[in-house]
Amino acid sequence: xxxxxxxxxxxxxxxxxxxxxxxxxxxxxxxxxxxxxxxxxxxxxxxxxxxxxxxxxxxxxxxxxxxxxxxxxxxxxxxxxxxxxxxxxxxxxxxxxxxxxxxxxxxxxxxxxxxxxxxxxxxxxxxxxxxxxxxxxxxxxxxxxxxxxxxxxxxxxxxxxxxxxxxxxxxxxxxxxxxxxxxxxxxxxxxxxxxxxxxxxxxxxxxxxxxxxxxxxxxxxxxxxxxxxxxxxxxxxxxxxxxxxxxxxxxx
Numbered sequence: 001x002x003x004x005x006x007x008x009x010x011x012x013x014x015x016x017x018x019x020x021x022x023x024x025x026x027x028x029x030x031x032x033x034x035x036x037x038x039x040x041x042x043x044x045x046x047x048x049x050x051x052x053x054x055x056x057x058x059x060x061x062x063x064x065x066x067x068x069x070x071x072x073x074x075x076x077x078x079x080x081x082x083x084x085x086x087x088x089x090x091x092x093x094x095x096x097x098x099x100x101x102x103x104x105x106x107x108x109x110x111x112x113x114x115x116x117x118x119x120x121x122x123x124x125x126x127x128x129x130x131x132x133x134x135x136x137x138x139x140x141x142x143x144x145x146x147x148x149x150x151x152x153x154x155x156x157x158x159x160x161x162x163x164x165x166x167x168x169x170x171x172x173x174x175x176x177x178x179x180x181x182x183x184x185x186x187x188x189x190x191x192x193x194x195x196x197x198x199x200x201x202x203x204x205x206x207x208x209x210x211x212x213x214x215x216x217x218x219x220x221x222x223x224x225x226x227x228x229x230x231x232x233x234x235x236x237x238x239x240x241x242x243x244x245x246x247x248x249x250x251x252x
Contacts, residue, residue, distance in 0.1 A: 080182035119159035
């Protein structure tokens with residue numbers, strides 16, 4: 001299995017965030033080799049955020065900050081499904097076109113349901129690679145990981161292949177499932193214009209709604225009840241795999 005360091009180095013190159021991640025080889029005279037503690041997902045995302053803030057112009061930073069504030073003021077965090085709520089059943093196609101139904105998956109164990117904004121988002125790419133690295137641990141704890149994105153199937157397939165993902169990526173075109181979970185918001189006009197000019201968001205999603213989902217994560221028990229929820233208006237913050245594992249272990 002590829003190491004986290006290798007996967008993340010590749011991702012940073014793909015997302016134009018080139019960062020040196022040197023490894024120090026032990027001296028030949030050293031009796032034993034030390035193993036560096038692996039960074040958390042949050043630490044890696046914070047490094048990416050810091051790099052953005054260092055090189056981005058003040059107008060762009062202010063625009064994105066205003067966008068986050070607008071999402072927060074929309075009240076989405078209080079209206080989205082949360083711990084104790086019943087998850088809405090759904091059927092969506094995965095990256096190969098096969099239908100995936102939530103209630104069918106729950107017959108085989110808890111489901112980790114996570115949203116990502118799109119393959120154009122560097123924070124999403126970092127997170128997907130990190131989740132792939134942790135997939136064996138999720139499976140060992142009985143969890144089934146699925147990711148949802150508003151991207152068209154061709155885009156989700158590209159993301160799957162680029163990161164060699166071994167879990168289902170479901171295309172939620174029009175954010176229909178995300179809307180049922182209450183995690184959809186509309187971009188501010190300024191941020192939407194920047195996204196459209198920068199990478200053509202409308203082409204990725206196949207619509208002009210300028211709507212995206214929160215980077216939310218749920219752990220849903222076999223009873224269909226949400227037992228863990230990560231909800232944050234800042235797309236640069238994501239559920240830590242250790243928290244997901246803790247939630248899965250409580251369901252055993």
